[in-house]
Amino acid sequence: MAQELIRVEQLAKEFYLDGDTIRVLEGINLSVNVGERLAICGESGAGKSTLLQIMGALDQPTSGNLLFSGDNVFSWSQEKLAGWxxxxxxxxxxFHHLLPEFTALENVMIPSLIRGDSRKTADISARxxxxxxxxxxxxxxxPxxxxxxxQQRVALARALVLNPPLVLADEPTGNLDRKNSLEVEDLLFELNKEFGLALVVVTHSQRLADRMSRIIYLEDGSMREGIA
Ligand SMILES: Nc1ncnc2c1ncn2[C@@H]1O[C@H](COP(=O)(O)OP(=O)(O)OP(=O)(O)O)[C@@H](O)[C@H]1O
Ligand SMILES: [Mg+2]
Structure with missing residues (x-):
């Protein structure tokens, strides 16, 4: 049976701006299994990036839970959360978000150094x-x-250097021409197979979405399952 890796439960997200409440996500329930490939689609402003950021605990939901291997992520200490x-x-x-003053190698060494690996170990894994x-x-x-x-391949390498079981990608090919998009897509796909990592991709590209095992659509704050 497929093993669940990450799950969001009854997730809601509101933003408050100039006295207005913007309700972006409502009642989202979503689970991603180990090694699964999921596409998140929807119109601009539908809340795709917001959902992805919450799945990576880069942002907090207004209500709801995020479970990783059954454990409640938002109940963790800041230190545990950062390590995760x-x-x-x-x-x-x-847009890759690489550090401009550092070389490709150094950019990819960073996660390893943050974890406390020696420079030598970080260098080897990054290479x-x-x-x-x-x-x-x-x-x-x-960069x-x-x-x-x-640049986007360096960003992929940085995301993958510590061999994470989960990769969250927000329009990883949105900024690339067709040839480069295809290369990055192929690579994502191969790495998903090779490392058995779960891949959650926000994309406007039907071609990329079609290569995932499952598609969900966000609309008016809610999600519906599509057919991949
Ligand atoms: N920090 C914020 N404060 C207020 N409103 C926000 C904030 N971040 C996002 N929003 C609003 O939430 C909605 C969803 O934004 P989000 O970035 O998740 O959309 P998206 O689906 O990723 O769109 P796109 O395809 O254009 O990237 C938008 O209407 C946006 O204006
Ligand atoms: Mg977005």
């Missing part, structure tokens, strides 16, 4: 995963010296 985000969840943003994403000849390049597709 660092080692167990790989986050890929639409390995950068090689896996096809960038062994770009280790010393800074500004890389193409958009390469």
């Amino acid at each position: 985000r660092n080692a167990r969840v790989g986050f890929v943003f639409q 390995n995963i950068l090689t896996r994403v096809g960038l062994s000849s770009r280790l010393q390049h800074k 500004g010296e890389l193409s958009g597709g390469e």
Whole structure:
């Protein structure tokens, strides 16, 4: 039987701005199994990024729970939460969010160094995963010296370097041309298979959504299951 990795329960999220309440998510129940590939789709403003941020505990819900392997994530201490985000969840943003002053290699070493690994260990893991994403000849390049597709592959490597069971990607190909999009998509897909990681991708690309095992649509704060 499929094993559940992460689940959101009765999730609601409101923002408060200038006296107005913006209700973005309401009654969201969603569970993702180990190794599963899930696409989150919906119109701009539907709450996709908000949901993904909450799934990675980068943001707090107004109400509802987030369970990771059955454990209530928002009940953890800040320290435990930070450790979890660092080692167990790989986050890929639409605009890579790499540190501009650091090389590709250094950017990918960071999660490992934060965890307390030695420089040598961090260096080895970063080189390995950068090689896996096809960038062994770009280790010393800074983000500004890389193409958009390469930058996004570095971001993928950074998300994957500690071998997390869960990768959350917010429009990872939204900013790339067709060729680079395809490369990054293929890579995401291969890495999901190779490492057995669960992949949750927010995307406007029907092509990418069709490659997932399941699609959900967000609309007016609620979600419905689609057919992948
Ligand atoms: N910090 C905030 N304060 C107030 N409103 C916010 C905040 N963040 C998001 N919102 C609102 O919540 C709604 C959902 O935003 P979200 O970024 O999740 O949409 P999205 O589905 O990811 O859209 P897109 O496809 O354009 O990225 C939007 O209407 C947005 O204006
Ligand atoms: Mg978004």
